Amino acid sequence: MINLSPDKEAVLKQAYRLLKPGGEMYFSDVYADRRVPQELVNDPVLYGECLSGALYWNDFQNLAKQCGFADPRLVEDRPLGIDNAEVEKRIGHIGFYSATYRLFKIEGLEPACEDYGQAVIYKGTIADQEQNYLLDKHHLIAAGKVFPVCGNTYRMLNESRLQQHFEFIGTWDNHYGIFEGCGSSLPYDEDTGSAPASGGGCC
Numbered sequence: 194m195i196n197l198s199p200d201k202e203a204v205l206k207q208a209y210r211l212l213k214p215g216g217e218m219y220f221s222d223v224y225a226d227r228r229v230p231q232e233l234v235n236d237p238v239l240y241g242e243c244l245s246g247a248l249y250w251n252d253f254q255n256l257a258k259q260c261g262f263a264d265p266r267l268v269e270d271r272p273l274g275i276d277n278a279e280v281e282k283r284i285g286h287i288g289f290y291s292a293t294y295r296l297f298k299i300e301g302l303e304p305a306c307e308d309y310g311q312a313v314i315y316k317g318t319i320a321d322q323e324q325n326y327l328l329d330k331h332h333l334i335a336a337g338k339v340f341p342v343c344g345n346t347y348r349m350l351n352e353s354r355l356q357q358h359f360e361f362i363g364t365w366d367n368h369y370g371i372f373e374g375c376g377s378s379l380p381y382d383e384d385t386g387s388a389p390a391s392g393g394g395c396c
Contacts, residue, residue: 196222196246201253205260212298215353219295223247223273226288226379233284244275244284250292250380257294263302264345266329268293270381290381295329297349306343306372311363313340313350318358326358330380343372 198204208218225247239245248256257265270292275281317323317336326334328349334340339362342350350359 195220196243196248197240198246201248202256202260205257205262208296209261209298214298214300217295217297217353219268219293221291221293224250224253224290224292224381226250226290226381228252229284229287236283239280239284242277242280244280244287244289247289250290253294257296258304261298262296263299263304264297264306264349266295266297266349267331267380268295268327268329270330272381272383292381297353299348299352302345302348306345306375308369308372309344309347309363309365310367310369311342311344311347311361313342313347313362314338314360315340316358316360343375 195201195204212218223243223246225244226249228249229245229247233239233245236245254265270290273289273291275285275289313334315326315334315336315338319326324336326336328334328346332340332342332346344365347361347363350356351361
């Protein structure tokens with residue numbers, strides 16, 4: 194529970210240190226849609242409920258990048274409701290989400306999703322994911338289909354344990370700008386009925 198750690202930066206730095214190059218970590222935690230005021234963070238009840246210790250989602254992404262995880266990938270998320278009326282009254286103006294992130298230890302990933310005209314083909318060779326491979330919330334890759342990717346995604350697949358399961362198309366010779374559709378708004382869904390995108394594209 195990074196949520197309950199008073200030094201979240203130290204947790205992420207140690208996780209990065211322990212991973213080998215090309216390694217990755219998944220973790221699930223609670224995130225907020227804004228920074229939680231310090232007086233609420235200091236409340237032991239709200240902290241114990243794993244609410245007031247939650248990082249603002251964009252602060253988390255920036256912190257992960259500072260610790261070496263240059264391109265945090267959101268895998269899944271859902272909004273969290275507050276059942277306790279007293280807790281709702283005190284902190285209900287803040288939106289909370291349960292989210293799972295995937296972080297790769299790959300040196301030199303770019304800070305944005307850059308388009309080099311690259312693509313991959315999934316071989317369908319990962320157990321229990323023969324038809325589709327879910328890299329993250331925005332990358333559900335169908336087996337046997339050419340799937341356009343940004344440079345960071347290309348490297349995540351090519352420089353990790355996943356390499357053997359993909360064919361790689363393209364070079365680094367041409368740059369076409371930011372991958373279309375990449376933005377910086379709240380990444381979480383407001384309802385629970387969404388599904389990962391199956392087309393090409395980045396976060």
